Amino acid sequence: MPVPVVAVIGAGQAGFQAAASLRDGGFAGRILLIGDEPALPYQRPPLSKSYLAGQSGVDDLWLRPAEFYAKQQIDLIYGDAVTKIDRGERRLHLASGIELSWSDLILATGAGCRLLPVPGAELDGVYALRTLPEADALRQRLNGSSEVVVVGAGFIGLEFAAVALAAGARVHIIEITHHPMGRVVSATVSRFFAEAHIGWGAEVALGTGLARILGAGGRVIGVETTGGRRIPADLVLICIGVSPNAGLARDAGLAVDNGIVVDEYLRTSDPAISAIGDCANFPTPFASSRVRLESVQNAVDQGRCIADRLSGRPAPYEKVPWFWSDQGDLKLQIAGITTGHDNSVLRGNPADRNFSVFCFRGARLIGVESVNRTADHVVARRLLAGKPRLSPEQAADESYDLRGHARRLSDH
Numbered sequence: 001m002p003v004p005v006v007a008v009i010g011a012g013q014a015g016f017q018a019a020a021s022l023r024d025g026g027f028a029g030r031i032l033l034i035g036d037e038p039a040l041p042y043q044r045p046p047l048s049k050s051y052l053a054g055q056s057g058v059d060d061l062w063l064r065p066a067e068f069y070a071k072q073q074i075d076l077i078y079g080d081a082v083t084k085i086d087r088g089e090r091r092l093h094l095a096s097g098i099e100l101s102w103s104d105l106i107l108a109t110g111a112g113c114r115l116l117p118v119p120g121a122e123l124d125g126v127y128a129l130r131t132l133p134e135a136d137a138l139r140q141r142l143n144g145s146s147e148v149v150v151v152g153a154g155f156i157g158l159e160f161a162a163v164a165l166a167a168g169a170r171v172h173i174i175e176i177t178h179h180p181m182g183r184v185v186s187a188t189v190s191r192f193f194a195e196a197h198i199g200w201g202a203e204v205a206l207g208t209g210l211a212r213i214l215g216a217g218g219r220v221i222g223v224e225t226t227g228g229r230r231i232p233a234d235l236v237l238i239c240i241g242v243s244p245n246a247g248l249a250r251d252a253g254l255a256v257d258n259g260i261v262v263d264e265y266l267r268t269s270d271p272a273i274s275a276i277g278d279c280a281n282f283p284t285p286f287a288s289s290r291v292r293l294e295s296v297q298n299a300v301d302q303g304r305c306i307a308d309r310l311s312g313r314p315a316p317y318e319k320v321p322w323f324w325s326d327q328g329d330l331k332l333q334i335a336g337i338t339t340g341h342d343n344s345v346l347r348g349n350p351a352d353r354n355f356s357v358f359c360f361r362g363a364r365l366i367g368v369e370s371v372n373r374t375a376d377h378v379v380a381r382r383l384l385a386g387k388p389r390l391s392p393e394q395a396a397d398e399s400y401d402l403r404g405h406a407r408r409l410s411d412h
């Protein structure tokens with residue numbers, strides 16, 4: 001019998017996890033892990049946090065040292081892109097000319113920064129932040145910068161802003177909506193973080209877009225907002241979100257709609273091909289419609305789920321989504337998906353910089369956003385993994401024992 005070959009395209013968080021968990025779970029066939037970045041698989045969260053701040057080094061980024069792959073018999077090919085999937089022949093074509101056969105294929109191609117097509121976007125001093133080389137360049141530039149403009153107040157933009165402020169730069173954040181991180185957090189948490197950044201000394205301009213980036217001699221010297229205001233800058237970070245890397249899948253004729261469309265088993269429209277991580281659009285019991293999530297938890301848990309299925313232990317993907325963001329001295333942790341809540345209650349007090357927002361849709365708890373309150377976050381994940389049955393009154397009552405509540409539910 002021919003040896004089964006699982007090929008994983010994309011050697012980021014999700015692809016790495018799928019390969020590692022396959023071997024861990026006893027898969028005896030060949031595992032190919034192919035990444036186009038010229039480095040070992042690494043974790044991205046520190047790129048906008050400790051690594052950017054110079055508090056951790058490159059060796060802290062690697063998901064595993066180089067020896068791991070040889071030891072686990074994972075054939076890691078990096079610095080080479082897959083350019084074509086041949087579904088009929090079950091072959092992959094790589095940019096280097098290599099061709100590889102597969103019996104099962106996992107797409108873990110991640111996402112890429114969205115570009116802002118404004119005049120001046122090509123100037124020296126304008127950055128995006130997704131990859132290690134981008135973080136290195138940004139870290140170096142930040143050292144000599146005194147005026148920093150961050151375009152887009154999402155998680156990464158705000159994390160970068162906090163690091164830039166701590167490094168002594170003047171920071172201007174411009175955000176086209178009126179709600180920082182508004183795509184994913186409640187109005188309460190959005191407002192709280194806007195005020196926190198202002199408190200740290202950043203200028204936060206909401207409802208403001210970027211019209212153009214100004215330069216002299218090829219270098220950035222400022223930006224002009226859609227309102228016509230000019231802000232000086234020697235560094236501009238564009239952080240307006242990402243788009244899923246779904247071109248390969250689309251070219252191969254797979255269904256694509258805000259990511260590669262998969263079912264609850266993470267199978268694409270071709271059952272021999274799966275998709276996981278930032279590139280996958282999947283159904284979940286934690287939202288009223290399909291979602292595409294950009295988080296380490298999602299990448300890791302989907303990597304494990306697909307490895308289990310390909311090792312003969314199929315189960316639908318039903319993990320509680322969770323996420324974190326570190327900004328200054330604030331740790332935000334989100335359990336569940338709070339988008340679409342119609343009622344929320346506070347536990348704790350934002351003035352103490354220690355609180356959670358419990359978000360409900362109707363009577364059902366759908367997510368909890370915690371600031372410097374890890375205990376609530378941990379309980380929230382346990383609650384959401386079952387049928388929470390927690391009332392808004394119980395959530396808001398600080399004397400109510402949430403941990404006991406979660407324990408009672410899991411005992412039943």
Ligand SMILES: Cc1cc2nc3c(=O)[nH]c(=O)nc-3n(C[C@H](O)[C@H](O)[C@H](O)COP(=O)(O)OP(=O)(O)OC[C@H]3O[C@@H](n4cnc5c(N)ncnc54)[C@H](O)[C@@H]3O)c2cc1C
Nearest residue numbers: 010012013014036044045081082109110277278294295296
């Ligand atoms: C700066 C930053 C900070 C973050 N902070 C947090 C955080 O605090 N908490 C959190 O939960 N999440 C955070 N994230 C998000 C998290 O890192 C991602 O959700 C996670 O990396 C997704 O893993 P992935 O494997 O799906 O995608 P990726 O990690 O992007 O990996 C995909 C890989 O596939 C490669 N690839 C694409 N096409 C091809 C091809 N044709 N051939 C070969 N290789 C290909 C890509 O180059 C990439 O290396 C952060 C992300 C960034 C950028």
